[in-house]
Amino acid sequence: MYDSQTEVPNYNPTAHSSSKPKNTQSDFEREVESIYYAGFGLRFLSYIIDLLMLWGITSIILKPIYSLTKVNEAKFFIDYLSVDHIMDALFYFLYFILMTYFFKQTIGKMILGISVQRKDFRKLKWGDVLIREWPGRIISNIFLGLPYLVVLFTHRHEGIHDFFADTVVVKQKYLKQLQNR
Secondary structure (H helix, E strand, O other): OOOOOOOOOOOOOOOOOOOOOOOOOOHHHHHHHHOOEOOHHHHHHHHHHHHHHHHHHHHHHHHHHHHHHOHHHOEEOEEEEEHHHHHHHHHHHHHHHHHHHHHOOOHHHHHHOEEEEEOOOOOOOHHHHHHHHOHHHHHHHHOOOHHHHHHHHOOOOOOHHHHHHOEEEEEHHHHHHHHOO
16 A cells, blocks of 8 residues: 655656656757767768679679689579678678778768767777677668668667667767767
């Protein structure tokens, strides 16, 4: 049974039911802070640039090698498990993993002036990058890129893969300001 002497935390009998709880950050501050982070448009354009670059490298360098070595004819039960498809997928993941770990950016991100950072702005670790780029991309690709849309609705424009790895994508021109916070 309820005891009338028991204190209810944060209870104010004179407050109206429509009053909002106080946030540590005002809506305005949150809106201003979101400017520092790369939004959906920049991230999507960066990804398109990376895909075009990967397609070019694959078409100019890897496909001729596959044809010369007849690798493209070797299949494991179904076409998607062919050696060339496996090599293309390996190249895709290695590109994103290695570029993100060593440069915090892919070529698309470099062109657009954005980079991947840990939320605490320390050096990216292999674990951070592997979780972000491997399972994060697999999940997003399985669901036809729909998980990337989460970026539209989060405060720091974080994708699901960013939540997995505790990373954010920031605009380079604001990096110093974010690091000093």
